[in-house]
Structures are given as C-alpha cells and as structure tokens.
Amino acid sequence: DSPDSLALDSTSTYLQDKLAVNPETAELLVAMEVAQAPAVGEISRKGFVEGWKAAGVPPNTKDQAKHVRSLIKQLSTNAALFKKVYRYTFIAAKEPDQKAISLEYAFIYWDTLFSPPGMQWKSENYDWLDLWKTYLTDQWTRSVNRDMWNMTLEFAFKSMQDETLSFWSEDGAWPSVIDDFVIWCRDSGRVPKPEKMESDA
Missing domain, CATH: 1.10.238.200 (Cullin, PONY binding domain)
Structure with a gap:
C-alpha cells in the first residue's frame, strides 16, 4: 500500500473484516460509495477522509460499520440513495x-x-x-x-x-x-x- 491509498488486499480486509459487508452483493458498492473509492478494490486517503466526514460518522470502524449497515437496509426502498450508489x-x-x-x-x-x-x-x-x-x-x-x-x-x-x-x-x-x-x-x-x-x- 502507498501512503495515500489502500490496495486490493487491504481494501478487502477493511470492507469485509471491519465493515462486515458482503463483497458479492451491492453491500460492497454501498460501502465503497461512502468511502468515495476511486475504483473497485481501491480506497484513497482523500476519498476515505472526505467521504466519512461528509457522512458525519466518527472515525472508528464500529460507527462506520453501523452507518453502512443502515444504508444497506434502505437501499431497496430509498430511491435517492440507490441512485447515488448506482451512479x-x-x-x-x-x-x-x-x-x-x-x-x-x-x-x-x-x-x-x-x-x-x-x-x-x-x-x-x-x-x-x-x-x-x-x-x-x-x-x-x-x-x-x-x-x-x-x-x-x-x-x-x-x-x-x-x-x-x-x-x-x-x-x-x-x-x-x-x-x-x-x-x-x-x-x-x-x-x-x-x-x-x-x-x-
């Protein structure tokens, strides 16, 4: 990993182990949208910091996981959220x-x-x-x-x-x-x- 980004392995560890998202479903895309990942399987420092700050979530994985889980539950019924993740x-x-x-x-x-x-x-x-x-x-x-x-x-x-x-x-x-x-x-x-x-x- 470079100082300014997480590569595939570290990104996977963060998303699956820390946020508990299923990488085989749209759960993954929800989490990556929040963290403003520049590409699938990569998280940048800039996107991570700005994304979580914009979400208003404290900088700890417990709160981040809770926030992502809340968004996932809304994904099928919240058209605005779905559109944001889709785009x-x-x-x-x-x-x-x-x-x-x-x-x-x-x-x-x-x-x-x-x-x-x-x-x-x-x-x-x-x-x-x-x-x-x-x-x-x-x-x-x-x-x-x-x-x-x-x-x-x-x-x-x-x-x-x-x-x-x-x-x-x-x-x-x-x-x-x-x-x-x-x-x-x-x-x-x-x-x-x-x-x-x-x-x-």
Missing part, C-alpha cells in the same frame, strides 16, 4: 482513461445492483432486468457509456411504476438504445402494444 458504480467500474465500460462488466454490475439488498428491477408481470439483458445480448454490440448507464436507471424507475411503458414516446429524450428496447419489447410480443398502436396497425 457512483459507473465511475468506479470504468478504467480511469476510458469513458465507457464493456457490456460484460455492465451486466455484472446491473446484476449486483438490481438484486437484494439492492432494488429489484421488476414489476408485477415483468422481469425488466432479464428483458433488458436479453435485448442487449441480441441487439447491442457496443460498450455502455455514462449517459446510457444513467438513463437505464431512469427507465428502470419508470418501468417499475408503469409496466405498460405508456410514459415512453418516440419524441421523448431517451437514448436510442432505450427507444429500440421499447419497440423490441412490443414488436416481439413481450409487452403488449398500447390499444391505439394496435388499432392503427
């Missing part, structure tokens, strides 16, 4: 000199974020995450940039509230990949077309 994940997941992450990595982090203790991207009749991944696997050959990453969450929030996707329109400001996803869902029969669209056909 942070993109920054930590990408290489410092890159503007996007690979689709393979995006799948890994979507799976992690949209699973307990995170917010599940499902509605009464649809597993939206599964549909989204199926569509991208079949139709998408590019990487995932920040705008696509962030707008996927905005679409996720809306699709969980309205599984008919009536909020979507061709004239909206969604990225083209989401426009194409909605059309794919409807044209493939996975999601019913609105009555107006059916009558026009």
Whole structure:
C-alpha cells in the first residue's frame, strides 16, 4: 500500500473484516460509495477522509460499520440513495482513461445492483432486468457509456411504476438504445402494444 491509498488486499480486509459487508452483493458498492473509492478494490486517503466526514460518522470502524449497515437496509426502498450508489458504480467500474465500460462488466454490475439488498428491477408481470439483458445480448454490440448507464436507471424507475411503458414516446429524450428496447419489447410480443398502436396497425 502507498501512503495515500489502500490496495486490493487491504481494501478487502477493511470492507469485509471491519465493515462486515458482503463483497458479492451491492453491500460492497454501498460501502465503497461512502468511502468515495476511486475504483473497485481501491480506497484513497482523500476519498476515505472526505467521504466519512461528509457522512458525519466518527472515525472508528464500529460507527462506520453501523452507518453502512443502515444504508444497506434502505437501499431497496430509498430511491435517492440507490441512485447515488448506482451512479457512483459507473465511475468506479470504468478504467480511469476510458469513458465507457464493456457490456460484460455492465451486466455484472446491473446484476449486483438490481438484486437484494439492492432494488429489484421488476414489476408485477415483468422481469425488466432479464428483458433488458436479453435485448442487449441480441441487439447491442457496443460498450455502455455514462449517459446510457444513467438513463437505464431512469427507465428502470419508470418501468417499475408503469409496466405498460405508456410514459415512453418516440419524441421523448431517451437514448436510442432505450427507444429500440421499447419497440423490441412490443414488436416481439413481450409487452403488449398500447390499444391505439394496435388499432392503427
């Protein structure tokens, strides 16, 4: 470890042994967001000090662990918290000199974020995450940039509230990949077309 950062082994020890987070779930991302880790598996002195100071938590691991546990319990129901952790994940997941992450990595982090203790991207009749991944696997050959990453969450929030996707329109400001996803869902029969669209056909 350098004087100004913790490398992978020390970071893992701190997160798992001191904060008691599960590295296989979104618990890890919650803790790393609080500590403002610059990358997955690395904690910087600057981010650590400023992150915990901003959280208003005393500089001891007992209080830090208690705070992280409180956040984890809120993650699936607190939209603002989930959005903060979600947006942070993109920054930590990408290489410092890159503007996007690979689709393979995006799948890994979507799976992690949209699973307990995170917010599940499902509605009464649809597993939206599964549909989204199926569509991208079949139709998408590019990487995932920040705008696509962030707008996927905005679409996720809306699709969980309205599984008919009536909020979507061709004239909206969604990225083209989401426009194409909605059309794919409807044209493939996975999601019913609105009555107006059916009558026009």
